[in-house]
Amino acid sequence: MIDATGMPQTAVVIGGSSQIARDTLLLLADRRLRSVVLAGRGGAALEATAVELRARGVEEVMTRYLDVTDTDRLDAFAKATTCELDTIDLLLVAAGDLGTSEIDALDAKTVSRTVVTNFAGPAAAIAAFLGTLRAQGAGRIVILSSVAGVRVRKANFVYGAAKAGIDGFALGLADALVGTGVEVTVVRPGFVRTKMTSGLKPAPFTVESSAVAEAIVEGLETRAPVIWVPPVFRAVFALVRLFPRALWRKIPG
Amino acid sequence: MRAPARTELLAGWGRVPASASRVLRPGSVAELEDLLTHRDGSRPVIARGLGRSYGDAAQCAGGVALDCSGLNKILELDVTKPQVRAEAGVSLDELLRVLVPKGLFPPVTPGTRFVTLGGAIASDIHGKNHHLDGTIGRHLDYLRVATPGGPVECGPGQRSEVFSATCGGMGLTGIVTEAVLRLLRIETSSMLVDTERAADLDACMARLSEDEGRYRYSVAWVDGLSGGRHLGRSVLTRANHAFLAELPAKARHDPLRLELRKPLGVPAAPPISLLGPATVAAFNELWYRRAPRHRAGELVPLARFFYPLDGVAGWNLLYGPRGFTQYQFVVPLGEEATVRLVLERLSRARTASFLAVLKRFGAQGSGHLSFPRMGWTLALDVPLGSGGTAALLDGLDELVVSAGGRVYLSKDGRLRPEMMAAMYPRLVDWLEVRTRLDPEGVLSSDLARRLGLDGLRRFAAANVQA
Numbered sequence: 001m002i003d004a005t006g007m008p009q010t011a012v013v014i015g016g017s018s019q020i021a022r023d024t025l026l027l028l029a030d031r032r033l034r035s036v037v038l039a040g041r042g043g044a045a046l047e048a049t050a051v052e053l054r055a056r057g058v059e060e061v062m063t064r065y066l067d068v069t070d071t072d073r074l075d076a077f078a079k080a081t082t083c084e085l086d087t088i089d090l091l092l093v094a095a096g097d098l099g100t101s102e103i104d105a106l107d108a109k110t111v112s113r114t115v116v117t118n119f120a121g122p123a124a125a126i127a128a129f130l131g132t133l134r135a136q137g138a139g140r141i142v143i144l145s146s147v148a149g150v151r152v153r154k155a156n157f158v159y160g161a162a163k164a165g166i167d168g169f170a171l172g173l174a175d176a177l178v179g180t181g182v183e184v185t186v187v188r189p190g191f192v193r194t195k196m197t198s199g200l201k202p203a204p205f206t207v208e209s210s211a212v213a214e215a216i217v218e219g220l221e222t223r224a225p226v227i228w229v230p231p232v233f234r235a236v237f238a239l240v241r242l243f244p245r246a247l248w249r250k251i252p253g
Numbered sequence: 254m255r256a257p258a259r260t261e262l263l264a265g266w267g268r269v270p271a272s273a274s275r276v277l278r279p280g281s282v283a284e285l286e287d288l289l290t291h292r293d294g295s296r297p298v299i300a301r302g303l304g305r306s307y308g309d310a311a312q313c314a315g316g317v318a319l320d321c322s323g324l325n326k327i328l329e330l331d332v333t334k335p336q337v338r339a340e341a342g343v344s345l346d347e348l349l350r351v352l353v354p355k356g357l358f359p360p361v362t363p364g365t366r367f368v369t370l371g372g373a374i375a376s377d378i379h380g381k382n383h384h385l386d387g388t389i390g391r392h393l394d395y396l397r398v399a400t401p402g403g404p405v406e407c408g409p410g411q412r413s414e415v416f417s418a419t420c421g422g423m424g425l426t427g428i429v430t431e432a433v434l435r436l437l438r439i440e441t442s443s444m445l446v447d448t449e450r451a452a453d454l455d456a457c458m459a460r461l462s463e464d465e466g467r468y469r470y471s472v473a474w475v476d477g478l479s480g481g482r483h484l485g486r487s488v489l490t491r492a493n494h495a496f497l498a499e500l501p502a503k504a505r506h507d508p509l510r511l512e513l514r515k516p517l518g519v520p521a522a523p524p525i526s527l528l529g530p531a532t533v534a535a536f537n538e539l540w541y542r543r544a545p546r547h548r549a550g551e552l553v554p555l556a557r558f559f560y561p562l563d564g565v566a567g568w569n570l571l572y573g574p575r576g577f578t579q580y581q582f583v584v585p586l587g588e589e590a591t592v593r594l595v596l597e598r599l600s601r602a603r604t605a606s607f608l609a610v611l612k613r614f615g616a617q618g619s620g621h622l623s624f625p626r627m628g629w630t631l632a633l634d635v636p637l638g639s640g641g642t643a644a645l646l647d648g649l650d651e652l653v654v655s656a657g658g659r660v661y662l663s664k665d666g667r668l669r670p671e672m673m674a675a676m677y678p679r680l681v682d683w684l685e686v687r688t689r690l691d692p693e694g695v696l697s698s699d700l701a702r703r704l705g706l707d708g709l710r711r712f713a714a715a716n717v718q719a
Contacts, residue, residue, distance in 0.1 A: 003668075003703055004269045004270050005646070006643070135315055136315040137274060138271075180262075181271060218640035221640050221642065223269075
């Protein structure tokens with residue numbers, strides 16, 4: 001069960017090879033975490049995280065292959081996972097991929113892939129768990145969005161648009177779940193130094209994935225509905241939203 | 254006919270954690286017993302009274318919460334013994350209205366009269382008289398307990414292991430439906446109160462240890478925010494029930510008059526906490542300065558002495574929607590340094606605690622999971638929802654457990670399961686009875702699941718730890 005300080009004892013992670021997910025779980029392992037299902041595509045990364053979690057005293061860590069873009073399999077995955085854990089305190093949705101927004105490289109396939117990986121897949125995965133979460137009358141869904149979705153920018157507009165989608169989905173879902181005991185948290189990091197962004201030029205306010213993890217754990221404790229990392233982005237983006245488009249499209253990178 | 258179930262978001266007095274349970278309100282003990290023995294579906298069940306435990310003890314996410322407040326008949330009042338037999342959903346408030354005018358008083362009362370008898374038993378509550386009178390469990394002659402296998406009767410001399418597992422058993426051995434409680438005789442409804450200030454923690458503890466036997470009720474209110482040389486500055490209030498002869502002549506014609514005012518409400522739940530460090534520090538300062546250095550023999554109506562916070566209904570809302578917990582622990586005598594350390598850490602963290610309550614407990618009772626033991630107990634409100642509080646409280650648990658102490662489950666919403674076996678050495682006895690009475694784990698709560706009290710898997714873990 002989630003305790004009065006918001007700390008989960010069990011977690012299901014979609015996109016379990018994400019570095020932010022790993023760092024978050026390591027922090028939660030020091031608190032209350034005892035059972036975890038790690039689902040994702042990167043088998044080696046999943047296993048490596050599983051080893052680390054067991055070393056930190058998590059009693060039960062299960063790794064499962066899951067491709068969120070294969071939406072037909074999500075219901076079966078949710079059903080199997082529900083049987084494996086007695087409750088799901090935390091559903092952490094960290095699947096995502098930058099893909100490409102290079103205008104010359106865009107085609108139906110790349111755009112579709114980016115949108116499905118960052119929006120349709122994660123949203124469908126959450127939907128697959130909704131029945132379980134509502135029936136158990138408690139739980140928290142943490143969804144990794146991005147400031148890229150708050151105001152979509154030329155440099156990564158396909159990714160940004162997909163993140164805008166999942167962000168809106170999360171906010172709407174949070175409202176729809178009021179009174180059910182299930183709460184939703186949206187995490188909006190800026191540029192995070194991870195394997196997903198390796199090779200890119202860091203943007204202003206670049207943070208490490210561990211900083212995002214710390215913000216998530218603190219957000220669980222404060223029951224924040226939206227977490228900005230770093231927090232200054234809340235103010236920055238209040239302004240950014242007001243920029244005229246002519247100016248916004250000149251932002252480099 | 255069964256009442257239809259509603260799904261409701263339930264939380265304890267601390268407002269967190271909240272979860273959704275189906276709430277059923279049985280209209281009779283027979284209906285409740287029937288609900289437990291012939292359940293539809295596999296949903297776990299927990300009893301709920303007035304929701305005054307602070308954490309997650311009286312809710313069952315995805316399961317059923319049985320609202321017992323309708324089972325509130327006083328079945329038999331024997332003024333000669335004196336004792337009362339009542340259904341367990343009766344509140345202390347309702348009991349007081351009947352008992353006090355007859356010169357009778359519950360042998361143990363907590364700081365609020367809005368608890369049910371059943372809840373009081375499931376928590377094995379204590380009061381300001383624990384040093385003399387122990388917990389409520391010491392004053393019970395009989396319990397009728399609804400279990401999934403049918404009703405069970407027990408008492409201190411009848412199925413005493415069921416009795417010991419049920420007093421303080423957090424509703425997880427069965428649902429108390431009826432109890433016989435021995436009562437205290439009083440001559441008046443007034444308290445004769447001595448108040449004095451103590452400048453720091455040592456002075457306070459020294460005063461509480463002296464002339465313990467002279468007062469039936471004894472407690473110190475500690476300023477949880479002042480540190481340094483003022484750490485533990487406190488106001489001691491100690492009292493006895495006033496005898497008739499101690500009342501002024503004009504009050505003697507109606508000595509058992511009971512005034513229980515309808516509490517004033519908090520008009521609206523504020524969206525943020527109004528009890529931050531600044532407001533609380535100002536309050537504590539005022540409250541300490543206002544208290545007399547020493548005042549003896551003040552006559553105070555019992556409601557004002559026992560239930561000062563009942564004057565404001567819903568005062569818990571003032572902590573804001575992020576909620577709060579009450580950290581209450583006990584450590585053995587000789588571990589005074591631990592009490593100091595806990596106070597130091599909390600005052601340093603500027604964790605706004607309205608007032609902390611310090612008390613010296615007497616001997617431990619028979620309840621397997623009963624909280625009180627000989628030693629010092631400190632209780633303070635800790636607002637939740639600011640980053641770092643969780644870790645701070647985990648650190649306090651470490652201090653408490655290494656001093657041989659424990660945390661009070663009825664106040665708790667965040668203890669980790671690994672602590673249970675060390676804090677409650679009779680957990681193994683309790684689990685044995687619980688497994689016998691409820692082999693399928695029908696009775697469960699969010700607290701039970703959080704602390705691993707509901708299943709055998711955690712039982713194994715607890716054994717290894719012990």
